[in-house]
Amino acid sequence: MENFDVNKLQSLCNDVDHYILCTQEYEKRVAWLPDYMKWVNTYLATQVLDKLDVTLPEGGAFRHLGVGSGEGVVEYQLLSRILNKHPSIHNTVIDPSSKQVDLYKKLIKEKAPALDGVRYDWRLQTLGEYQQSSEESGDNTKFHFISALYCLYYEPDMDAALEFLYSRLEPGGVLLVGMETDSCDMIKIEQHFQFAQDDMNQFFCTRDICAYYEKQRIPYLVCNQPDDQRDFDITDCFDDASDEGALVLDFLSNVLHFRQTVPPSLLKEFRDYLKKLATLRDGKVFLYYDSAYILALKNKVPNISGDAGL
Numbered sequence: 096m097e098n099f100d101v102n103k104l105q106s107l108c109n110d111v112d113h114y115i116l117c118t119q120e121y122e123k124r125v126a127w128l129p130d131y132m133k134w135v136n137t138y139l140a141t142q143v144l145d146k147l148d149v150t151l152p153e154g155g156a157f158r159h160l161g162v163g164s165g166e167g168v169v170e171y172q173l174l175s176r177i178l179n180k181h182p183s184i185h186n187t188v189i190d191p192s193s194k195q196v197d198l199y200k201k202l203i204k205e206k207a208p209a210l211d212g213v214r215y216d217w218r219l220q221t222l223g224e225y226q227q228s229s230e231e232s233g234d235n236t237k238f239h240f241i242s243a244l245y246c247l248y249y250e251p252d253m254d255a256a257l258e259f260l261y262s263r264l265e266p267g268g269v270l271l272v273g274m275e276t277d278s279c280d281m282i283k284i285e286q287h288f289q290f291a292q293d294d295m296n297q298f299f300c301t302r303d304i305c306a307y308y309e310k311q312r313i314p315y316l317v318c319n320q321p322d323d324q325r326d327f328d329i330t331d332c333f334d335d336a337s338d339e340g341a342l343v344l345d346f347l348s349n350v351l352h353f354r355q356t357v358p359p360s361l362l363k364e365f366r367d368y369l370k371k372l373a374t375l376r377d378g379k380v381f382l383y384y385d386s387a388y389i390l391a392l393k394n395k396v397p398n399i400s401g402d403a404g405l
């Protein structure tokens with residue numbers, strides 16, 4: 096390992112197709128995914144609806160901005176609940192990956208007519224590109240609900256991204272950010288090895304989001320998923336012959352073709368660290384996953400104390 100330059104490792108973000116394969120392989124292992132989706136559709140959507148303070152003019156549309164919406168599976172759960180209250184939604188979706196957007200469009204077709212009240216404005220852009228193009232064109236559209244789920248770490252400056260998103264929130268609106276917490280083994284791995292940390296790959300977790308809101312005195316609340324077994328099987332990460340294990344190693348290390356690229360000593364060090372974090376059950380190896388959702392609120396009452404957003 097002495098002569099190996101870890102700075103040359105390429106991050107997963109350099110190959111979106113491969114990244115999607117890795118996330119799909121990871122999701123296959125998440126046995127709690129159906130329960131989690133149910134939680135999003137019931138508890139989380141109820142929290143968002145409770146906190147929204149939106150009265151629309153007759154025939155007016157509820158405006159949603161989806162940032163890094165991916166395949167749309169999580170946002171779909173939220174929008175289908177919001178539709179019950181606001182039957183017309185204008186949904187601006189920002190995602191730089193055409194593959195992801197195609198999957199989202201496929202989901203909409205599958206869910207029709209349940210999503211018939213939603214009109215879409217697709218933007219094949221990163222959040223930074225969207226900010227730049229909307230500022231250049233003088234588009235200052237404000238949204239009632241903004242969701243940025245598991246994507247803000249791909250922006251070079253998360254505080255600037257939060258500042259921009261909060262500025263695009265209507266008074267009475269909600270900005271929802273989903274992200275891993277620092278109890279999540281994936282965050283521990285990222286912090287320990289710091290592989291392929293470029294502008295697109297910084298190790299943010301929910302603590303950084305809360306710190307920003309505290310600093311800006313923005314009111315927020317944190318919603319955690321129920322704390323039952325949120326782990327996933329990584330047993331085949333230790334099997335050199337497993338293609339699936341190689342994809343999960345890429346996902347965990349954030350490195351493109353990790354097993355095929357790093358010297359055996361670094362692969363061993365990485366696997367040893369995984370074992371240190373892991374729990375063993377029924378002869379299998381599991382890592383722990385944890386994330387939370389943070390709802391930032393923009394109250395309608397004019398601010399008399401000087402606090403941001405109040």
Ligand SMILES: C[S@@+](CC[C@H](N)C(=O)[O-])C[C@H]1O[C@@H](n2cnc3c(N)ncnc32)[C@H](O)[C@@H]1O
Nearest residue numbers: 163164165169192195221222244245246249250
């Ligand atoms: C981990 S996926 C999350 C997808 C979805 N939000 C979810 O919760 O299932 C990250 C998504 O962010 C998108 N993305 C990557 N860089 C981005 C950026 N700079 N701005 C906005 N979206 C980005 C990716 O294309 C991908 O669809």
